[in-house]
Amino acid sequence: MLVTTDYTEKKTVLIATVIKKQNKVLEEIYELKSLAKTLGAIVIKEFIQNIKYKKPKTFIGKGKIEEIKNFIIVNNIKLVIFNDNLSPSQLKNIEKTLTFEVVDRTKVILDIFSKRAKTSYAKAQIKLAQYKYALSKLPKLWTHLEKQRGGIGFRGPGESEIETDRRNIRITINKLNKKIQLIDKQMNTQRKHRKNIIRISLVGYTNVGKSTIMNLLSNAKVSTVEKKLFSTVDTTVRKIKIKKQIFLLSDTVGFINNLPTQLIDSFKSTLSEIKESDLLIHVIDITKNSFIKDIKYVENLLLEIGIKKNRIIKVFNKIDRCSELNTKKSIINKKYLQNLxxxxxxxxxxxxxxxxxIYAFTKSINRNIHRNK
Ligand SMILES: Nc1nc2c(ncn2[C@@H]2O[C@H](COP(=O)(O)OP(=O)(O)OP(=O)(O)O)[C@@H](O)[C@H]2O)c(=O)[nH]1
Ligand SMILES: [Mg+2]
Structure with missing residues (x-):
């Protein structure tokens, strides 16, 4: 039922649109390129199109699509990735003109997650997100077909097929929800047993160095460290010891701008593991120009799940290869003042x-934990 896209070694073009801010789109297209590379695609060209508004049928103008089509034919391109999330009918219309598969940013992220997941828990969470995504693409397609076939009330074959698809997807979603709830229950029981141990989580944008820090603090090569995005999608927990004090350290899934809502929903239970931590280490890649935006994005997500700011240490990583380090440091010191x-x-x-x-921070937490238990 789920369509899997093959990205490996496919010559690819990226398409992004700008309505207002040029800066934002350059960062996003850079990120999209990394996402595509992570899946093995070879990005040949990026098309950035200024538009006044999103065209309902094809998102971008027909002239631009024709230009892209010519480029595709001449350069033997095999895949087109859109930075914007397209409606099913837009996808279909663009595919019709270009005559082959077009995927959007959400699909790319979901495909990476699905490749990376190792545990049955993460696998189920990602499948759930994928099915929700598939479902979200169906109703619009259905409306589109209805219109084509002469309005509401017309019962063509395509329509009943979509109805069956929709029903099957819902059944699978229910099954996956039940499976996840069961695992959540088991994990909650496990967590209760660890109540007296201080818990710390590494959080942050993808590729900032969370797993590298996890490996260093736990003196083991337990987590996957890679240049690629979303190396970690399964939470790993390790026992660590600093000056005879024992902690549990979790390495968690990384965040990215415009993380698909279906994924955030699916990972709510994983995020609640973060919520229950006594201390968060928010890792930031200081070499990135967009690091302040990344911080805001992560902080907003953390706020959404009810994390208080006083339990966070901001760790600015990769100072070894940061240009303009002193300028950045002074900006950061002025902006964030403490716990960094x-x-x-x-x-x-x-x-x-x-x-x-960590040791100093957890000393005070330790006192509170013992007072409250
Ligand atoms: N130069 C430099 N590179 C680093 C540093 N820390 C980590 N890296 C590199 O950054 C890349 C990403 O590191 P990871 O530890 O996998 O990052 P992560 O935050 O766990 O990434 P996800 O699991 O994808 O969210 C790897 O290529 C690391 O070798 C550092 O201090 N300096
Ligand atoms: Mg990682």
């Missing part, structure tokens, strides 16, 4: 500082 640290997960000295900071 500049490190390079590659440099041992700064990891020592991180350990000291």
């Amino acid at each position: 640290l500049f490190i390079s997960a590659l440099q041992k000295k700064t990891i020592k500082l991180l350990k000291q900071k």
Whole structure:
């Protein structure tokens, strides 16, 4: 039922649109390129189109689509990825003109997650998101067909097929929800047993170095560290020890701008693991120009799930390869004032500082935990 797209070594073009801010789209297209590369696609060209409004039928103008079509034929392109999330009818109309598969940003992210998931829990969460996405594409397509066939009330064959699809997807969604609830229950029981141990979670944007820090603090190669986006989609928990104090450290899934809502919903239970942590280490890639925006995006997501700011240490990572480090440092110091640290997960000295900071922070938490239990 779920359509899997093959990206491997496919010559690909990216399409993004700008309505107002040019800056935002350049960052987004850079991110989309990394996402496509993560799946093995070879990005040949990026088309950025200024539009006044989204065209209902084809999103971008017909002239632009013709231009892209010519480029595709001449350069033997095999895949088109759209930065914007397209409606099913827009997807269908564009595919009709270009005569092959077009995917949108949401589908790309869902495909990466589905490739990365290892545990049955994460697999079920991602499947749920994929089925919800598939369902979200159906009703509009249905309306589109209805119109084509002469209005509401006309019962053509396509319509009943879509009806059956919709029913089957809903049945699968229910099954997956039940499976996830069952695993949640088991995990809650496990967590209750760990109530007396201080819990810390590494959170942050994707590719900032969370798993690298996890490996350093736990002295083990347990988490996947990769240059690619979303290396980690399964939460891993390790016991760590700093000056005889024992903690449980979780490495969690990374965030990205415009994370598909279906995924956020599916990962709510994983995010509640973050919520129950005594301390969060918010890791930030200081080398990125957009690092302040990334912080805001992560903080907003954390706020949505009810995380208080005083339980967060901001760790600015990758100082070893940051240009204009001093300028950035002074901006950060003015903006965030406290509970922050500049490190390079590659440099041992700064990891020592991180350990000291965690230890100092958890000393006060420890007192509160014992007072409350
Ligand atoms: N130069 C430099 N690179 C780093 C540093 N820390 C991590 N990296 C690199 O950054 C990339 C991403 O690291 P990960 O630890 O996988 O990042 P993550 O935050 O776990 O990423 P996701 O699991 O995808 O969310 C890898 O190529 C690391 O080697 C650092 O301090 N300096
Ligand atoms: Mg990771």
